[in-house]
Amino acid sequence: MAHFSKVLMFSKEDFDDWNIRMQAHLAAQDDDRWFVITNGPLKILKPNTTIAVTEDAQEMVEKQRSEWTSEDKKKANLDNVAKDILYKTLDKNTFSKIKMCPTTKEIWEKLIQISEKNEQTKEKKLSVAMQKFENLKMKDGETLREFDERFSILVNELAALGKELDNREVALKLMRALPRE
Structure with a gap:
């Protein structure tokens, strides 16, 4: 996993720059990490074997946690990793405003709202x-x-x-x- 030595501290005043740098930082580490911020946590799916498969598409259903492979676990954990990175950039006041957000997507949206609210x-x-x-x-x-x-x-x-x-x-x-x- 990539590690950055200089923490990009969140700033309402410099939000535009922080936003660009965080997007680049998160996407550079893992494209899917940026995906979970923009789209929410990844769902771990498998083909649905209980129904007939059509020629065009196969229905997908969520895998049970007990069926997850090591790769599935890494993908499922991306939201937690991205959340951890964002938390480390926030001061106590800003953290208090987002700490109840369950996903990084919601955290990111709240940070945008905080910064562009006015x-x-x-x-x-x-x-x-x-x-x-x-x-x-x-x-x-x-x-x-x-x-x-x-x-x-x-x-x-x-x-x-x-x-x-x-x-x-x-x-x-x-x-x-x-x-x-």
């Missing part, structure tokens, strides 16, 4: 980011590469907040932000 906060973040965009200028002594990095981060932040900038708007901003020689 639409005013998102609007404020967008307003601040737009103000930064409007006032963006290349700093004295700043290289073009450094400016480009700051500019790209800001454009990505705006996109994450739902602000679509058209190419013309971006080009005009760049022309105004760069020093004239």
Whole structure:
């Protein structure tokens, strides 16, 4: 099992980044681990042998726990593993808000709700980011590469907040932000 040395601590303020990093982290460890977060715990199934099989599809039924193979047990435990990873990223206050959620899918949905619950906060973040965009200028002594990095981060932040900038708007901003020689 993969282990990460730096815990990605949950933050309402940096939820968008945390969300992307956790998705990547969980999916990188096991595609099914991300599946249980988006779809709920995996059901361990087997073909139903008590009814006639049709040519198109065979009906599946849940396996009894006593029939599980080692692989079945690993799959069934993915929700617990993902839950453990999420718990380790939460502070005491946030944990208290999700601790009664029985599945990682419900935990994840609750964390999204906690983080995006306040639409005013998102609007404020967008307003601040737009103000930064409007006032963006290349700093004295700043290289073009450094400016480009700051500019790209800001454009990505705006996109994450739902602000679509058209190419013309971006080009005009760049022309105004760069020093004239």
